[in-house]
Amino acid sequence: MQVGLTHYLIVSALLFSFGLFAVVTRRNAILVLMGIELILNSANINFIAFSRYGGMKLDGQAFAVFIIILAAAEAAVALAIVLNIYQRFNTVNVDEVSKLKE
Amino acid sequence: MSPFVLIQASIDILLLPLVGFLILIFFGKKLPRQGDWLGTSILFIALSLSIFVFIQKLGIEESLMFSFPWVDFGNVPLIGSLRIDLGITVDNLSAIMMVVVCLVSTLVHLFSMGYMQGDVRYSRYFAYLGIFTFSMLIIVLTNNFFMMYVGWELVGLSSYLLIGHWYEKKSAADASKKAFIVNRIGDIGMFTGIMILYYTFRTFGFNEIFEAMSTGKVPMGSEAWLTAAGILIFCGAIGKSAQFPLHVWLPDAMEGPTPVSALIHAATMVAAGVYLIARTFPMMTADALMFIAYTGAITAFISATIAIAQNDIKKVLAYSTISQLGYMVMGLGVGAYTAGFFHLTTHAMFKAGLFLGSGSVIYAMHHALHHAHDHHTDPQDIRNMGGLKKKMPITFLTFLIYTLAISGVPLTSGFLSKDAVLAGTLAYGSLTGHYLIPIIGFLVAGLTAFYMFRIVILTFFGDHKDHHRIDQIHESPMTMVLPLIVFAVLSFFAFYSFNPIEADGGWFYHAVERPESVVPLSVQATHAEAFEEAVHHAHVPAMTLSLIVAGLGILGAFATYHWKKINADAWAARMSGVHTFLLNKWYFDELYGAVVVGGTMGITNMLRWFDNTIIDGLVNGTASWTRAVVFGYNDHWKEKHVGAKIFLLGGLFVGGLVAVLSYQWLLSPLPTIMSYVGAGTGALCSGLLTFFFFWSGAGGFDKYVVDGLVNGIAYFSGFSGLLFKKLQTGKVQTYIVFVLVGVMVLFFMFR
Numbered sequence: 002m003q004v005g006l007t008h009y010l011i012v013s014a015l016l017f018s019f020g021l022f023a024v025v026t027r028r029n030a031i032l033v034l035m036g037i038e039l040i041l042n043s044a045n046i047n048f049i050a051f052s053r054y055g056g057m058k059l060d061g062q063a064f065a066v067f068i069i070i071l072a073a074a075e076a077a078v079a080l081a082i083v084l085n086i087y088q089r090f091n092t093v094n095v096d097e098v099s100k101l102k103e
Numbered sequence: 104m105s106p107f108v109l110i111q112a113s114i115d116i117l118l119l120p121l122v123g124f125l126i127l128i129f130f131g132k133k134l135p136r137q138g139d140w141l142g143t144s145i146l147f148i149a150l151s152l153s154i155f156v157f158i159q160k161l162g163i164e165e166s167l168m169f170s171f172p173w174v175d176f177g178n179v180p181l182i183g184s185l186r187i188d189l190g191i192t193v194d195n196l197s198a199i200m201m202v203v204v205c206l207v208s209t210l211v212h213l214f215s216m217g218y219m220q221g222d223v224r225y226s227r228y229f230a231y232l233g234i235f236t237f238s239m240l241i242i243v244l245t246n247n248f249f250m251m252y253v254g255w256e257l258v259g260l261s262s263y264l265l266i267g268h269w270y271e272k273k274s275a276a277d278a279s280k281k282a283f284i285v286n287r288i289g290d291i292g293m294f295t296g297i298m299i300l301y302y303t304f305r306t307f308g309f310n311e312i313f314e315a316m317s318t319g320k321v322p323m324g325s326e327a328w329l330t331a332a333g334i335l336i337f338c339g340a341i342g343k344s345a346q347f348p349l350h351v352w353l354p355d356a357m358e359g360p361t362p363v364s365a366l367i368h369a370a371t372m373v374a375a376g377v378y379l380i381a382r383t384f385p386m387m388t389a390d391a392l393m394f395i396a397y398t399g400a401i402t403a404f405i406s407a408t409i410a411i412a413q414n415d416i417k418k419v420l421a422y423s424t425i426s427q428l429g430y431m432v433m434g435l436g437v438g439a440y441t442a443g444f445f446h447l448t449t450h451a452m453f454k455a456g457l458f459l460g461s462g463s464v465i466y467a468m469h470h471a472l473h474h475a476h477d478h479h480t481d482p483q484d485i486r487n488m489g490g491l492k493k494k495m496p497i498t499f500l501t502f503l504i505y506t507l508a509i510s511g512v513p514l515t516s517g518f519l520s521k522d523a524v525l526a527g528t529l530a531y532g533s534l535t536g537h538y539l540i541p542i543i544g545f546l547v548a549g550l551t552a553f554y555m556f557r558i559v560i561l562t563f564f565g566d567h568k569d570h571h572r573i574d575q576i577h578e579s580p581m582t583m584v585l586p587l588i589v590f591a592v593l594s595f596f597a598f599y600s601f602n603p604i605e606a607d608g609g610w611f612y613h614a615v616e617r618p619e620s621v622v623p624l625s626v627q628a629t630h631a632e633a634f635e636e637a638v639h640h641a642h643v644p645a646m647t648l649s650l651i652v653a654g655l656g657i658l659g660a661f662a663t664y665h666w667k668k669i670n671a672d673a674w675a676a677r678m679s680g681v682h683t684f685l686l687n688k689w690y691f692d693e694l695y696g697a698v699v700v701g702g703t704m705g706i707t708n709m710l711r712w713f714d715n716t717i718i719d720g721l722v723n724g725t726a727s728w729t730r731a732v733v734f735g736y737n738d739h740w741k742e743k744h745v746g747a748k749i750f751l752l753g754g755l756f757v758g759g760l761v762a763v764l765s766y767q768w769l770l771s772p773l774p775t776i777m778s779y780v781g782a783g784t785g786a787l788c789s790g791l792l793t794f795f796f797f798w799s800g801a802g803g804f805d806k807y808v809v810d811g812l813v814n815g816i817a818y819f820s821g822f823s824g825l826l827f828k829k830l831q832t833g834k835v836q837t838y839i840v841f842v843l844v845g846v847m848v849l850f851f852m853f854r
Binding site for chain 1: 839843
């Protein structure tokens with residue numbers, strides 16, 4: 002069976018759905034971050050798949066590399082924030098961190 | 104000597120006192136001795152310069168002029184050329200007057216150094232003397248009406264400041280205000296006169312106006328206007344020279360320090376009016392001159408009669424000043440130009456001396472009373488004096504000389520000038536038939552001699568009432584005595600004419616000649632030559648008569664007050680009506696109090712009533728009307744504003760009709776049936792609206808409609824806020840679900 006664009010897109014859609022599900026359902030900030038990571042990577046798969054099957058040169062790959070770098074930076078900043086939140090509130094549950102609402 | 108140097112020197116003389124004033128008013132208190140030496144020495148320099156100018160000027164025939172354009176508006180639309188020149192003129196008249204002013208001022212400065220010693224506002228006093236001298240010199244030197252008026256007002260101002268020098272005393276403050284206001288009444292006349300002249304001639308310069316007049320040009324093409332202008336300008340002199348009916352301020356002005364009375368209210372400022380007449384003499388018509396002559400005569404008579412009954416030494420002198428000013432004015436009015444001005448000069452000397460002499464007496468009395476701790480006895484009342492002859496020999500002797508001069512005793516300057524004035528009046532009487540003027544003139548001459556000797560006898564002769572007090576009286580200090588001696592010396596005939604019975608041959612008559620009249624021939628007074636002829640004839644009878652009346656006056660005074668042959672008190676009691684009348688100064692103050700002050704108060708009260716009732720009623724009525732409209736148909740409405748209700752209803756109905764009609768017409772210039780129907784509907788609507796207003800009041804509309812709208816919007820926002828608040832959980836994951844749902848909705852919509 003020939004692996005085509007559709008397969009890539011289905012994997013990507015599954016990955017996006019898992020990621021979205023994690024972001025929406027998890028209360029733990031770390032897990033939310035992991036969900037975001039999944040969403041970003043599903044986007045990466047889409048970029049590369051469209052680049053490969055769309056007859057383009059390396060545009061998609063270049064985007065993917067950028068996104069990976071951005072994701073790394075984002076993860077670093079987000080983890081630092083989470084660490085700070087934990088130090089202050091002694092929890093990483095995003096629902097409990099609602100001081101600004103009050 | 105080039106004329107330029109004389110002009111320059113005159114400008115220096117003019118400005119020196121101003122410089123003195125500026126230095127003293129700002130730094131006076133910091134200077135050693137509070138700067139009295141500065142004011143005095145500056146005046147001494149000015150005096151020396153003025154004597155120099157005077158001597159040089161008498162050698163030059165023509166008068167010197169200097170003027171420059173001050174403001175030039177060019178050609179003003181509807182008005183014409185508008186330009187004001189300032190300038191000075193140095194002729195014989197101003198040169199003589201300059202010396203008189205500077206001399207009196209210098210000696211008064213010197214006298215004041217003694218008299219005012221230890222005064223609270225010592226340096227300010229000298230500063231004011233400086234500004235006074237400056238303003239008087241403006242009047243003397245000016246060659247135009249504009250500067251004359253400026254100087255006129257400045258003199259009024261300095262007089263006000265100096266009369267009110269001791270403003271803590273209510274009488275002094277009142278007197279200064281009185282002097283200022285009464286003078287202002289005269290000044291309005293002068294201002295109007297100047298405006299009449301300016302309107303016609305478009306210039307303020309004396310010479311320019313006189314030149315234009317001599318070509319036959321008269322204000323508004325009528326000689327009557329010329330007479331009016333002359334009389335109106337004379338009004339200024341009436342105020343400043345204290346002529347009837349504005350003479351009331353001068354006696355009160357004696358509240359000022361005595362040297363000031365000598366300087367301002369005897370010798371110089373009051374002479375400004377006479378000087379003004381002399382300056383404007385060429386433009387006076389025969390009628391104006393007659394008016395002037397009669398004013399002078401009436402003034403001389405009234406004040407001489409009042410002077411007899413007064414007991415305050417300064418008051419007597421004040422009334423004698425008014426009387427003598429009346430003489431001068433009368434002299435000028437009858438056409439005895441030189442005589443009138445001559446009397447001004449000689450009178451300045453001996454009247455300044457008389458005042459300074461009285462100042463010396465008051466100073467001595469004051470110190471003696473102060474020593475005895477007596478604060479009740481009036482140091483100015485001649486009834487408290489007597490016997491000062493031995494204690495104050497120099498004051499007595501000089502005072503006697505002045506009195507002889509003012510009474511017109513031969514060998515004095517007063518004899519020469521008074522005789523000349525009287526001869527002039529006699530000549531006028533014979534020429535025109537107005538014999539009342541010479542009769543008053545001779546009568547006043549006798550009265551003057553009488554009351555002047557009355558104060559001399561009561562002050563210096565006889566015995567002093569209180570023997571302890573007389574021991575404390577001494578001759579005044581040197582600075583005060585010296586001016587007395589100088590004035591006494593200048594009261595002798597030799598300084599004016601070497602002939603002791605006639606001034607005609609002296610330098611004065613040579614220097615001051617009656618100017619040619621410039622008014623049209625038909626309204627001219629008697630020509631100078633014819634007048635001189637008449638004066639020549641009148642000279643001997645006038646001299647004889649004046650000698651007789653003066654002798655009678657002096658004799659009467661001695662008989663009454665020295666030898667006690669006539670009992671003055673008995674006479675006063677016998678004619679108590681006349682005596683009270685004179686003692687109260689003919690009730691002029693009371694008359695003016697009732698008519699002028701009372702009239703003003705009456706008008707003011709009327710206006711106050713109008714303001715309080717009508718204006719305030721309108722304002723308050725509007726307010727309560729508005730209030731009634733706002734609060735609607737309530738009890739307030741029901742009770743008080745039935746008329747207003749109807750008015751409001753109808754008014755709004757008509758207003759709505761007009762508004763809708765005009766709107767309709769704006770839309771369609773030609774009214775159609777529809778427009779009328781629209782207008783009717785509009786008016787009906789507006790009527791209904793009006794009724795709603797009327798029923799609930801504008802307050803109802805405001806409360807329900809406007810407030811309802813505003814509050815409704817607020818409630819709506821608040822309600823929607825409450826609703827949306829539920830959605831805003833602050834939970835990010837919920838938002839993501841919303842986003843997801845949103846994206847899916849969009850996806851299915853745009854698939």
